[in-house]
Amino acid sequence: MANQISRAPHLTNTHVGRERWDPMHSSIFGVIFTVPFVLRGEYNTEELRILSEQIYSIDGLDNINKTVGLYTVKYLGTDVAFFDPKVNNTTIDFNVIFNLNIRNGNDAFVYKLFKEWFSLMYDLSTGVRAIKDMVCAENMTILEANRDGTVWRQIVMHNVFVTAISGMNSLDYTSSDPRQLTIAFHADYWEETIA
Numbered sequence: 001m002a003n004q005i006s007r008a009p010h011l012t013n014t015h016v017g018r019e020r021w022d023p024m025h026s027s028i029f030g031v032i033f034t035v036p037f038v039l040r041g042e043y044n045t046e047e048l049r050i051l052s053e054q055i056y057s058i059d060g061l062d063n064i065n066k067t068v069g070l071y072t073v074k075y076l077g078t079d080v081a082f083f084d085p086k087v088n089n090t091t092i093d094f095n096v097i098f099n100l101n102i103r104n105g106n107d108a109f110v111y112k113l114f115k116e117w118f119s120l121m122y123d124l125s126t127g128v129r130a131i132k133d134m135v136c137a138e139n140m141t142i143l144e145a146n147r148d149g150t151v152w153r154q155i156v157m158h159n160v161f162v163t164a165i166s167g168m169n170s171l172d173y174t175s176s177d178p179r180q181l182t183i184a185f186h187a188d189y190w191e192e193t194i195a
Helices: 045-053 109-119
Strands: 029-033 055-059 070-075 078-083 092-099 137-145 151-166 180-194
Touching: 029 045, 029 055, 045 055, 045 109, 092 151, 109 151, 109 180
Parallel strands: none
Antiparallel strands: 029 137, 055 092, 070 078, 092 180, 137 151, 151 180
8 A cells, every 4th residue: 555645736746737738618518400391491590590599508418328227136145236138218318498588579489499399299289290200300419619619529419309398387576587498308319429
């Protein structure tokens, strides 16, 4: 056993200090949206770019780290762990929180877009249901970057659709907080690239 630490606690004794490494920041990210084909005529590329500007946060991205689970079997009163022969779930569910702003005085286009997208699955007012191809966006790309904008991680979600909308549940005369909209998304699969 060593009787002292290997290096004195000084900046010059770390790679981070000597080589001027930057930390990763969870606040430096961007999202590139696509929408289902049936909505593309109504929402153009510029509106999708503006939609990306309204993002407050994303959570659930740890769900891309999937593997097989464990199960245990008792032998003579002791537990022995084994790897499950299958992955229980190969899809991802994640949430994106948006700031809600009114464009041009009365256009709540962020809320409107996601309501229309969500209604594609089943329109409660008409009973119309769509097939999966009409409900899915081809992809959604999430980019993480360093402080100068160089992308170090890219996650491309495929076959993306909206599974829930929340944040419009209550009104409050005493609140001065701006509204935020939480959109729950589902993707069938993804590709992660790390620089």
